[in-house]
Amino acid sequence: MKAAVLRDDQERFSVEEVAVDGVGAHELLIQTAAAGLCHSDLYHLRGVFDIPRPTILGHESAGVVLEVGSEVEGFAVGDHVITCLATFCGRCERCLSGRSYLCAGTHSQRAPGARPRLHQDDAEIHQFLNVSSFAEQLLVHESAAVRITKDMPLDLAALIGCGVTTGLxxxxxxxxxxxxxxxxxxxxxxxxxxxxxxxxxxxxxxxxxxxxxxxxxxxxxxxxxxxxxxxxxxxxxxxxxxxxxxxxxxxxxxxxxxxxxxxxxxxxxxxxxxxxxxxxxxxxxxxxxxxxxxxxxxxxxxYMGAQNFRVAMPRHVELFLSGQLLLEEMVSSRIGLDGIDDAFDAMEAGRAVRDLVIF
Structure with missing residues (x-):
């Protein structure tokens, strides 16, 4: 698949071919439809926060399920989904006390020593915030996705994956x-x-x-x-x-x-x-x-709207479908992977509201 890769000591992306590993028991393979550019991505791009590199940034996305892991429940091939960085285990104190959005989310990562989800010639490409949205496909833990109605346009659904849910x-x-x-x-x-x-x-x-x-x-x-x-x-x-x-x-x-x-x-x-x-x-x-x-x-x-995203995001979809939530008005531009650098420059200059990468 093609992905926008961020390498060491760089503040610009390189569009490259990246391999996606096989789907694990609790994982979903998703064909990315769209990904939003978030200001937190810009911070990581500019090195404000230290992250492992090379990596694929992006964490606000929506798409269609291509493959479902053997132990996954509640998802099927063809489902339309929104992804979210706020994975939840459902077992820790934060989850059980109603604050699943604060779950540490370590369950959603592959075990140390296991094959990485993303790689090039066996060299790991690090996954960003459990998602890595700036890629044609997403291999994520099942707790990083929520199923939505197919009536919802997938490009606008991507906005709900972070910014909209956080603000609402x-x-x-x-x-x-x-x-x-x-x-x-x-x-x-x-x-x-x-x-x-x-x-x-x-x-x-x-x-x-x-x-x-x-x-x-x-x-x-x-x-x-x-x-x-x-x-x-x-x-x-x-x-x-x-x-x-x-x-x-x-x-x-x-x-x-x-x-x-x-x-x-x-x-x-x-x-x-x-x-x-x-x-x-x-x-x-x-x-x-x-x-x-x-x-x-x-x-x-x-943080992240202070609510479990699997409860919140379908409600936000309904707000859009009922005409109460306006999303198209928030879109500054629709771009391809090769337009990401210019879009982040516009964001840094304060000119953009929300840009969407369309796959």
Missing amino acids: GAVFNKAQVRPGETVAVIGCGGIGLSAIQAARISGAGRIIAVDRQPDKFDVATKVGATDVVDASRYDAAEAIRELTGGGVDHCIEAVGAPATATAALESLAVGGTATIVGLMPSGKTFPVQGRLLLDDRRLQGA
Whole structure:
């Protein structure tokens, strides 16, 4: 199969032929239909996080099942599926306490010494986040996939594999926005736009979109924002407080930077909640003014929507099919494997919302 391989000391991809191993007892072989480009992929591409190389990045994808392992239950050849990095064992304390999205997921990897899932002439190509989506085929553990209705377009389904589920879940499950409440979302990428939509679906009375790229405000308004703040011209927290007469009930941070995390907390009204969703590089910290917490403000994190993806993703599909969730509006471009580098350059410059690799 063809795949976009990231090699040592490189920040550009090489499209190469990669071999896929035989399907294990608890594995699925999937023909990739589409894969989304996520900002966390960019961090790994640029070396912000250290990962084994050579590797195939990508973790947001959808496709069609080609082969099913001998002990797999609940999947059949021809099923349409979405993949997810948040594999779950169903046996550990986190899984059994209802937080399967925090499962360590070691069960989903092949045992040490076993043949790698991906290789070239017996040299391992490392699998990224249990998925490695930038490839024509995916060989994954069964717990990395969820079956969806064939009514759902597979290219748009890929978006649900990470960004959409993360943004929706941050609002539905962690912030638990109620009708009439005010919400600010900092960052209008795939996660932020999904959070805006979740706030709209939840009945928020006012939804403020914040970004440094004004070009994104048209999309933000289409999917539900009632107000916008250009953070390249104004102090975000101050502008939010001024717009609302004191602050918002909820602020969703979808950038992953110390400055935006600080702004999220400082934009809150008394009793408000800041939910940090953006992936922040290791070692980065941000100041918290203690007096803000004394007024019953709350600071919390949210990972992968804070819900088991096998429960959440089919519901998100239904939201799309019913017209409540808008996905096509979030797509910046559809590209082939050879367009990935240019697409990541656009993402780094802040020009892209969500690019899709189509296979």
